[in-house]
Each structure stands twice: as structure tokens, then as C-alpha cells.
Amino acid sequence: MEKEVVNVQNFDLKETLTCGQTFTWSRTQGELYGNGEDVFYNFYNRKPVITWQKDNQLHIKTKADIEEVKKALGLQHSLENIFDSFPEDPLLEKAREKLWGLRIVQDEFFPCLISYLLSPQMRIPRIKEMYNRIAEEYGEEIEFEDVKMHRFPTPEELAKASEEELRDLGVGYRAEYIDKTTDILLQDFEPDTLRQMSYGKARKEMKKLYGVGNKVADCILLFSQGFYQAYPLDTWAKKAVKKHYPELHADNYTQTSENMRKYFGENSGYAQEYIFHAARKGLIEL
DNA sequence: CGCCAGGCTAGCG
DNA sequence: CGCTAGCATGGC
Numbered sequence: 680m681e682k683e684v685v686n687v688q689n690f691d692l693k694e695t696l697t698c699g700q701t702f703t704w705s706r707t708q709g710e711l712y713g714n715g716e717d718v719f720y721n722f723y724n725r726k727p728v729i730t731w732q733k734d735n736q737l738h739i740k741t742k743a744d745i746e747e748v749k750k751a752l753g754l755q756h757s758l759e760n761i762f763d764s765f766p767e768d769p770l771l772e773k774a775r776e777k778l779w780g781l782r783i784v785q786d787e788f789f790p791c792l793i794s795y796l797l798s799p800q801m802r803i804p805r806i807k808e809m810y811n812r813i814a815e816e817y818g819e820e821i822e823f824e825d826v827k828m829h830r831f832p833t834p835e836e837l838a839k840a841s842e843e844e845l846r847d848l849g850v851g852y853r854a855e856y857i858d859k860t861t862d863i864l865l866q867d868f869e870p871d872t873l874r875q876m877s878y879g880k881a882r883k884e885m886k887k888l889y890g891v892g893n894k895v896a897d898c899i900l901l902f903s904q905g906f907y908q909a910y911p912l913d914t915w916a917k918k919a920v921k922k923h924y925p926e927l928h929a930d931n932y933t934q935t936s937e938n939m940r941k942y943f944g945e946n947s948g949y950a951q952e953y954i955f956h957a958a959r960k961g962l963i964e965l
Numbered sequence: 966c967g968c969c970a971g972g973c974t975a976g977c978g
Numbered sequence: 979c980g981c982t983a984g985c986a987t988g989g990c
Contacts, residue, residue: 699971799972805988806971851986856973892973913971931980955971 683745685737689758691780692732693717698778698956699803700902702794702810703786707826712804720823722830723747723787727823740824753782761907761946770923771943771950774957781956783949784902788870790831791903796856796890798898812848813837834864856890863888873904881906893932901948910939910947915958918965 696704696719697711707729709715718731726743730752739748749755758780765771786794790810797809810831817832817840838861845854864870868888873881881904885896894913900906912920912932920928920935927938943950957963 795971798970800970800985801972801987802970802989846986849987852973852984853986890973894972898971911971914969915971959971 682740687737694781701784702807703790751785774953777962786903788903795895795898809850859889907946907948910936910951919954919958
């Protein structure tokens with residue numbers, strides 16, 4: 680086991696994990712989207728990770744590679760360089776002041792995919808609840824450093840679940856998305872090839888999966904495949920565009936998202952997440 | 966009770 | 979193509 684203390688700058692672990700972008704992380708005690716201890720866990724390549732932050736020190740206990748964990752938390756990039764790449768923008772500046780240190784995570788593809796298949800018409804804390812139920816029902820329980828944790832199932836493990844069994848977990852019509860998408864994944868889909876594709880092609884590829892539309896595709900590409908140009912438009916992001924960038928608002932998803940991408944540039948996904956979180960927290964007007 | 970929540974697919978014109 | 983009804987569930 681590796682136990683390491685990493686010096687980090689311009690990083691806020693709690694803001695990063697509780698801003699609404701990820702459902703794969705959990706708290707060792709309490710609910711990710713509720714109250715609890717600010718000690719978090721996850722898995723990479725089935726290997727457990729526990730991490731917490733004290734000031735500029737990030738503590739990590741893991742059986743996985745430390746560099747992999749740092750990448751998963753978005754620490755491989757300079758946050759200052761990313762913000763330098765943005766145009767001068769009063770709204771983003773306001774969000775930056777409140778949320779500085781929030782980074783875009785890089786979750787594993789499959790858990791990220793399933794979490795966002797669960798997301799349509801659903802509040803964020805409930806998405807996490809459903810995600811946990813799937814992990815508890817179909818994933819392995821692992822004890823690491825005296826903490827009992829549930830690993831999220833692999834595609835093979837989850838493919839064994841029938842649509843009806845999934846419905847019994849209370850996921851509603853999203854059961855069909857998971858049932859059909861796990862079948863497509865096992866038969867005719869190569870997640871590892873996505874990163875080599877252009878953003879446009881990767882988005883088209885993602886939409887072959889049942890239950891993946893424009894918005895969900897953008898979230899998965901941004902939060903798990905490093906497509907930082909993706910600008911997901913959910914209800915909050917749409918409201919923010921209408922209110923603060925009316926001239927960039929078009930009447931369809933693709934055009935509006937493209938307008939925002941052109942305005943903020945190659946890291947527009949970062950701008951989106953700051954604005955999204957600020958909007959949801961009531962830090963900016965809508 | 967109605968409305969809404971990190972939207973999607975199918976089926977219409 | 980673009981547009982929209984229907985979709986499960988729970989909290990307010």
C-alpha cells in the first residue's frame with residue numbers, strides 16, 4: 680500500500696468532489712451530497728483510494744498508482760493556466776472567487792457512464808443514492824484501512840442484472856438505459872478508443888449508447904475522457920446562458936453549446952462547471 | 966394536488 | 979431534419 684502526502688496548490692478537494700460533477704466518490708462516513716466527514720474514497724482499476732486534504736497537503740492511501748489518483752482529481756494541469764485561457768468575463772470571475780480550487784475530475788468511464796444514465800429528470804443527491812444502491816447490490820464489498828467500501832460493478836457484473844431487477848432498485852425508466860447500454864458495451868463498443876477521436880466524433884460515438892443524448896454525452900466526455908472543450912447544457916447551465924449570455928443562446932442544444940465553446944475556448948468545460956456550481960449554489964443570479 | 970429534477974427516445978409532420 | 983409526448987420516482 681502506498682501512503683503519501685502530496686503538496687497541492689490551487690486545489691480544493693471538497694469543492695471538487697461535492698460540486699455535482701461526480702457520483703463515483705463517497706465519504707467514508709456520511710453522504711457525499713449531505714453531511715459527513717471530509718475523508719473520501721473511490722476505486723481505480725478495482726484498487727481502493729482514500730484521500731483527505733489539510734491545507735496544501737493532500738493525504739492519499741491507496742493500492743493504486745499515486746499519479747493515477749492525482750490525474751483523477753484533475754491535478755495534472757495548472758488551474759491558473761486554464762483560467763488564463765479564458766476571456767475576461769465578469770460572471771466567471773464571480774464564480775472563480777467563490778469556488779477557486781474546484782477541478783474537473785477524471786472518473787473511470789463505466790461508473791461515470793452509469794451515473795449519468797441515471798441523471799435525467801433527477802436531483803443530484805438522488806442520483807448518488809441510486810448509484811450507491813447499484814454498487815451495494817452488484818459490486819464487491821472491500822475493506823481497506825478499516826473502512827468498508829463498495830466497489831462499483833464492472834460492465835460484465837452489471838450486465839447480469841435484468842431490467843426488472845434494476846427497476847426494483849427504484850431507478851425508474853432509467854433501468855432500460857442501463858440494461859441496453861451494458862449489452863452494447865459488451866458487444867460493440869470500445870471506450871478506450873474515445874480519447875483518440877475528435878470531440879465531434881467522440882460525441883457521436885457516445886450517442887450509440889442507449890440513454891446517452893447530447894447532454895449526457897458531454898458530461899461523460901468531460902468528466903471521464905478529458906474533453907475539456909465539452910460544455911454540457913443542463914437546466915442550470917441553460918438558465919445561466921439565457922440570463923447572462925443571451926446573444927449566445929440558440930434554440931437548440933448543439934448550437935448553444937457550440938457558441939459557449941467558441942466563447943470560452945478549449946477549456947470551456949471548466950468554465951461551465953464553475954458557472955453551473957455557482958448557479959446551483961445561488962452565488963450568481965439566474 | 967401539481968410541479969420539477971444535471972434529458973432521453975420514439976414517432977410524428 | 980425539428981418538434982414534442984411520455985416516461986418513473988420522490989420531495990416540496
